[in-house]
Amino acid sequence: MRIADILARLQGRSTALILVDDKGQETHKTFDELHRDTLNVVERLRALGLGPGCRVGIAAPSGYGWMAWDLACVELGCISVALPNERPTRPWAELIEAYQLSVMAADPAWLDGGDASHDRLQSMALDAPMPVKTAEPRPLVHQPGTHSLVFSSGTTGKTKGLIISAAGTERLLQLYHDAFGVEAQDRFMTFLPFANYQQRMIYYFCLYHGVEFVSVPFPLLFTGLKKYQPTFVIAPPILYETLQALTRASAGAQAAQDPDLLTRKLAELTGGRMRYMITGMAPIKRAALDFFWQHGISLYEAFGITEAGMVAWNKPGQVRVGSVGKPAEAGSVSLSDEGEVIVRRDALLSLGYFESSEEDARSTFIEPGAVATGDIAEFDADGFLHIVGRKKDAIITSNGEKFHPEPIESMLHADPRISVAVVLAGARQGLAAVISTKLHEDGAAVQALRAHVQQVNQQLPAQQQIKQVIFTGQDFSIENGMRTKNMKLARKAIAAAFLESA
Known part of the structure; x- marks a missing residue:
């Protein structure tokens, strides 16, 4: 398949699209309607003088308009810059210049800031009037095959910018x-x-x-x-x-x-x-x-x-x-x-980073x-x-032995009363386990879980045994910082929250 062929394949299709917003309001569309609405966005971008190589920022929650603007970028050969889906904390002008955008397309509800009148800022609303060109487009030279610029938090929680490959x-x-x-x-x-x-x-x-x-x-x-x-x-x-x-x-x-x-x-x-x-x-x-x-x-x-x-x-x-x-x-x-x-592939998903530390780039993209x-x-x-x-979560013991906590966590999770178990290098000698359970205030259940930890310990070499157990009723979520944006455990944050006070 080719991404460039998608738009034409939508024409005449009655296949359903259903998009629900955070208030529960449903948008029902067909592929054919998406085809027409995308072409309208294409005309808006053309009216602004955009063409191949121009960057278009997309800042909005998921929705029908997001899809139409994305596909319009594909049709024109523009490079979409997909900003994280929460409302930006940085001023629009700063984002536009930081990523050299020809246009920033933003959710209408987010256009109430002091710089919402920036000449490169456009409402994503599909019924917005045809714009008047007030700023010259700035086409850029990108790596061959660049499709989009995206952001990923990875496993560390540090946001990195990736160049996505069409191929x-x-x-x-x-x-x-x-x-x-x-x-x-x-x-x-x-x-x-x-x-x-x-x-x-x-x-x-x-x-x-x-x-x-x-x-x-x-x-x-x-x-x-x-x-x-x-x-x-x-x-x-x-x-x-x-x-x-x-x-x-x-x-x-x-x-x-x-x-x-x-x-x-x-x-x-x-x-x-x-x-x-x-x-x-x-x-x-x-x-x-x-x-x-x-x-x-x-x-x-x-x-x-x-x-x-x-x-x-x-x-x-x-x-x-x-x-x-x-x-x-x-x-x-x-x-x-x-x-x-x-x-190793002829066509990796990413062509490299456009925003990251040199160390991350060197340790990840190790060769062409x-x-x-x-x-x-x-x-x-x-x-x-x-x-x-x-690799980065490996625990090194005092005698230099290296091992990974995940297999131990898997053994702990054999007890269904444990919602989440996180094994960490303890603040004192030995390993610590932070265990999230809804039964953290049930004395009998906590004693049974301590016995389960001891049974796990019996299957482990001495250096890998758990010496300290901390029970909590707290959920581990993105909102409380215990998970990264892609739902992985934020081990450093968990250690800081539970071990330093233990």
């Missing part, structure tokens, strides 16, 4: 189609922001192949699954772990007498039409994976990073639960001497066509990849 995007979407296919009546649903490039790739996939597309805000995710009945979803582990808990709670004690009740309840919670689901972005509890497979929904674990794209995945006919699957592209994945995952992911892994005898942990 890399197209290659990955072709691999995805080859692996998972498209069926009549397919419908995809997302709750993640379009500023996250994975979501844009999926809506490109849906638009190109005629798949219905639904976008809902996170607070409406679980009601959205029931209402809109998607057939496939791609999401971080928190969705699946929460669905597992909701299913068990809904079934209650009756599940012991009715073996099929959990299967029916899970189908109800997910809309009843689910063909498959994919988890990635962070490690998932093995119990959640097993639960979905045992109760009728194929949940494929995958692994990727924005710099390289999808690295490995389980897929229909090729599954090993507990692994992240085989390389998405045969021969593209190898391991360094210390076990770090290296991805090669990315070091920062993840330590191993292949099993059948070629399935198993992630051990993040």
Whole structure:
């Protein structure tokens, strides 16, 4: 597929688009309407003199207008700059100059600041009047094949700017189609922001192949699954772990007498039409994976990073639960001497960073066509990849031994009363475990969990045993700083919050 072909393929199609805002208001459109509205945006940009190489900033929550402006950039050969989906804290003028934008397209509700009259600032409203050219466009020379500039928080929480490749995007979407296919009546649903490039790739996939597309805000995710009945979803582990808990709670004690009740309840919670689901972005509890497979929904674990794209995945006919699957592209994945995952492709998803530290750029883009992911892994005898942990999260003991906390955390998560377990180098000698549980004030439950920790310790060498356990009822979320924007644990923040006061 080619991204440049998407717009023309929308014309005349009645395929449904449903976009829900944070107030619950629905926008229902067809692909054909998106085609017409995108062409109107193209004319607005042409009226401003924009053409190939001009940068267009997009600052708005996910929505129909976001898609139209994005596709208009593709049609004109402009380079979209996808700003994070929250309202910018920096002045418009500063952002426009920092990223050398010819135009900044912003959500109308965000245009009430002191510099909202900037001559390069445009409302994203699709019914806005045709603009009058007041500033000269400034086309720039980009790396060949540049499609968009995006931002990613990565696993560290530090925001980095990436140059997205058109060829890399197209290659990955072709691999995805080859692996998972498209069926009549397919419908995809997302709750993640379009500023996250994975979501844009999926809506490109849906638009190109005629798949219905639904976008809902996170607070409406679980009601959205029931209402809109998607057939496939791609999401971080928190969705699946929460669905597992909701299913068990809904079934209650009756599940012991009715073996099929959990299967029916899970189908109800997910809309009843689910063909498959994919988890990635962070490690998932093995119990959640097993639960979905045992109760009728194929949940494929995958692994990727924005710099390289999808690295490995389980897929229909090729599954090993507990692994992240085989390389998405045969021969593209190898391991360094210390076990770090290296991805080599003719077309990586990213051409490099446009905003990062020199150290990050040097340690990630290690040579032309090669990315070091920062993840330590191993292949099993059948070629399935198993992630051990993040290279930077390795704990070094006083005698110089290095190991990763994730396998220990996985052992702790075998007890379903534990919502999240985080293993850290303790403030005192030995390891500490911060355990989030809803039962943190239940004395008997806490004692049982301490016994579970001791059982885990018995399976570990002395240097890897947990010496300090801290219980909390606090959820680990993006809002309280305990997770990064891509839902991974913010280990430094957790250590600062719990170990320094322990």
